Amino acid sequence: MIEAAISGLLQVLSWPAFGFLLIGGGIGFVVGILPGLGGLTTLALMLPFAYAIQEPISAFCFLLGMHAITGTTGDITSILFGIPGEGTSAATIMDGYPMTKNGQAGRALGAALMSSLVAGLEGALILAISIPIMRPLVLFFGAPELFMLTILGITFLATLSSASLSKGILAGGIGLAVSAVGIENHTGTLRYTMGSIYLWEGLSLAPVVVGLFAIPEIVDLAVRGSSIAESRVEKISGVMEGVKDTFRHFWLTMRCGMIGVLVGAVPGVGGGVSQWMAYAHAVQSSKDQRRFGKGAVEGVLGPGAANNSKEGGNLIPTVAFGVPGTTGMAILLGAFLIVGLTPGPDMLTKHLDVTLAMVWILVISNVLAAGVAFLFLSQLVKLTFVRGNLLIPFLVVFVFLGAFAANNDFADIVVALVFGVLGYFMVLFGWPRAPFVLGLVLGRLAERYLGISLGAYGTDWLLQPTIVVMTVILLGTVSYSVYKRMRTGGQVVEGGVEPE
């Protein structure tokens, strides 16, 4: 394995593979930073280059490098403007944007990028270590186990709930209800589609999240009439402070990175969920949960870490079984075939060097992305001191482009507007938005895996040893949280930007 690892590294660093990594990375950097340039569409557009490149490692340098960097830089707009660069990078908004408003944009960006880098390396390392156990690991997680994992995710609703636990749980419940929109797979029934075919596939995450988080912030910015940053801290950037924060909270970063890998490795769960679970964990493990939603750096470190490490996790089922965990991986799967590789056992034996080269690509592209981003951060941070009135037209364009990129449909913009209004009123009346998004993301998954479990095993799966153990752990965690909350007299987590 060591030989294969060295061979993989040398192949990535050789010419022209490294050149392709730089080109792919450059494209990924721009696409990630600009909302509206959909990372997935760009990846699909770039896929044909694999035909021309031919050589597997060069092709993965180009495509995987691009994909990994898109995720890293997607956090930048979340923090600076409250607009998620990608649908999956919304959790960074929760504390990243309040930090920007407090004049700490540099620190937030430094923390997001450094945690992204550290956890990205962790994800790559775990991917490398897990190679011998990849197949048994993925085969272990059947539908019942995946259902229990989604239930575990749903219990985080309480953690993300604000001053009023009931408001948080209700918001999560509404999120779960909204997740029911679309075709019900097990019976083919259309639910809440109101005669619109657009709604058949359910609501896309990007327009909902963009509307829910970005539009209220733009309205807020317009009303305030000031710059995004309300106060100017001594040092304009404070980027290094954010870097130091990553190491001050090193174990939190590592744990959130681990959440990213584990959730990312579950096919079909991946993307949207891992960041929110990591954010919830950051909140849950904090001694003073009241700081969250108002600019706690841990709230940036958690999702920042998971955002990148999940790529390592995503690669596990893709490489070992050809089952892509996310749409991005589905497109990369196309690249496997183009360069003459078939995902499966061969990738862990005959083509082990290619698999390990992918690990190196993740490592090197993460280092490059963070390095380049650090060069620009100080300039980007200055934007947050520009008068709001000048920024708003650009932000509005980005918001609607970001929403429209989901399905290329005018209805995407309508959805963003509807959820923008909902988000505005949620902020106004102190309803947390994070549980809503978690409910929306997990609802469909929970339903899917419950349906499959019942279809495949009836009710027998409830007595499977793994399920019994997971249920006990789940009940233990929930009971402990309730006990903790009761003891502290119901400490609050704002989980959203405070109303003015």
Next chain:
Amino acid sequence: MKWANRILVLAAAVWLLQGVIPGAPESAQAQTKPYYEGKTILIIVGSGPGAGNDIRTRLWARHASRHIPGHPKLIVQNRSGGGGLRARNYLYNIAKPDGLTIAEIIRGTGLQHAIGDPAARFEADKFNWIGNLTTATAICVGRIDRVGKNLEEAVARSKKTQLRDAEAGATSTGAAIGKMVRKFTGLNTRQVVGYQGGAAIDLAIEKGEADMRCGFVWSSAKTRKRQWFARLGSKTPFVSVLVQVATKRHPELADIPTLIELAPDAEAKDVAEMLTFTYRNAYPMLAPPGTPAHVVKILRDAFWATVHDPQYLAEARKIGYLDDEPLKGEEVQQLIGKIVSAPEKSRKAMAGIVKEN
């Protein structure tokens, strides 16, 4: 300033009218230069980025311009939703029939029309069919340890232990095949649905969560799961092929019965044929109704030339299309005609099978 404004308005009006009035200058130019010169063709794909038919259409689009007189630009745009329904409705009702908007929408257009799907706002046979990128032979496979070596053994074994048939959605074409096999042969199955695509279904079978699946496209099986099949040289085969969905037996599956052969009566045969024709027309390309005949001809000719282009074929083989059988536009038009004009009784039976849970 007033004059300047008037000139601007006049210029805008002239520019706008140019597009609406079939003016003489345009026609005169058309005589001399190819229809598509300087134009852009938008190809709508009825699935998301990265889907099999999306990758395939993008491949076609990259090579097609060489074969279209005037060498237009080709742009691919994804418009997924409702298993292609959103793209079909858009193409039929909204897209301009000028040959500048065409589509590739995965199989099912004819079937949706034939079974009277209330959300289908189109008549499938009115579309102008340009061609079909590939035909698909679908198969039903089952784990050898659960179903045995062939269909007969599977039927016998299923009497003792019900088989779990994993499919994507309750109304998917794969699920419809499974239900037909159950009806035609007495194979005792229950469907487990909700999986996100074929790869997830394969994984469920490997995990032991399911025993069999249908709607597995043979060329895809050969690319992705060679190690599963003894007939592809595997020394430790994992599955047996039970049924194939094809108009005639695939040479590599000569011992496997087709769905049509299994049909017990004439009505069942009609229904099996509707589904078989649907699979045959796997990745079809189409233009809106009302597209001028000469434009349809240009597109059909370009389609046929592209799918025989050596560069295109070399790249198609690389992504696993080992035994392509593209169909000409005229042939697709006939297939669609056969599906939508099946006897009403058969169409109702088909609708019942699709909706049955």
